[in-house]
Amino acid sequence: MSTEAWITRLVATRLPAAPVVVDGGANKGRVAARLLTALPRARLHAFEPQPELARKLGKRFTDDARVTVYPQALGETAAVLPLTVMSRPTLSSLYAPSGIQDKYADQELAVTETVDVPVVRLDAVLDRADVIKLDLQGYELPALRGAAGLLSGVRVVVAETxxxxxxxxxxxxxxxxxxxxxxxxxxxxxxxxxxxxxGRIASGDALFLRR
Structure with a gap:
């Protein structure tokens, strides 16, 4: 059994029949689509602050009533903050790049622009979440702090780290x-x-389950 299949089976056994799923840093919706395939009765809330990506995300799921798209970032405090947009858009972050060039030493990375984006607390938007997936390029902890009002009921967290x-x-x-x-x-x-x-391990996806 592949790692992904094993994780899917492990996670699915811990969830209600119609789970509420949060996809923070949803990008163009690739992971969201996979989540919906694995959890077809889920209600999915997708957050993506990059304006162009948010438009593509909304277009992708425009006919899927299970999905709500938010053109916003997740954080600890409601605010408007500068998003550093990189030449590789998936590396864009509310934090300034630091060691990211070491991770992608074979690529020329550059800041293409800075865009002010709205930031919201997750627990101010939703009153329940069963699964939280975060791929926020370093901003995962502020986003989790902004979900503090929900975390006691969350069953699964998957966060890039x-x-x-x-x-x-x-x-x-x-x-x-x-x-x-x-x-x-x-x-x-x-x-x-x-x-x-x-050859150093730079990052990975951390899986947290309720004890």
């Missing part, structure tokens, strides 16, 4: 794990490792 700073101010895996542990969510594994040009 780094083993060394890729963005200025980014929290690393131990801090992320310690925060979620306080809500009864236990780190059970890190998957899909990405190695930098020096």
């Amino acid at each position: 780094a083993l060394y700073p890729l963005y200025a101010g980014q929290a690393l895996l131990p801090e992320l794990a310690a925060y979620l542990e306080g809500f009864g969510l236990e780190l059970v594994g890190v998957y899909d490792f990405f190695r930098d040009a020096a």
Whole structure:
């Protein structure tokens, strides 16, 4: 059984029949589509602050009543903050890039623009979440702090995490794990490792399950 299939089976056994799923950093919707395939009765809330990506995301799911798209970022405090847009859009972040060039040493990365985007607390938008997936390029911990009012009821968190700073101010895996542990969510594994040009593990997807 593949790692993805094993995780899907493990997660599915912990969820209600019609779970509420949050996709933070939904990009163009690739992961959202996979989540809906695995959880066909889910209600999915997709957050994507990059204006062009949010438009594409909305177009992709325009006829799917299960999906609500929010052209907003997730954070700890409601605000308008500058988003640093990179030449590789999936690396754009509310934090300034730091060690990200080490991770992608074989590519020329550059800041293409800075865009002011709305930031919301997740617990101010929703009153329930069963699954939270976050791919926010270093901004995962502020987003989780903004979900504090929901975390005691969350069953599963999947969050991209780094083993060394890729963005200025980014929290690393131990801090992320310690925060979620306080809500009864236990780190059970890190998957899909990405190695930098020096062979170091730079990042991966951390899976947290309710104890």
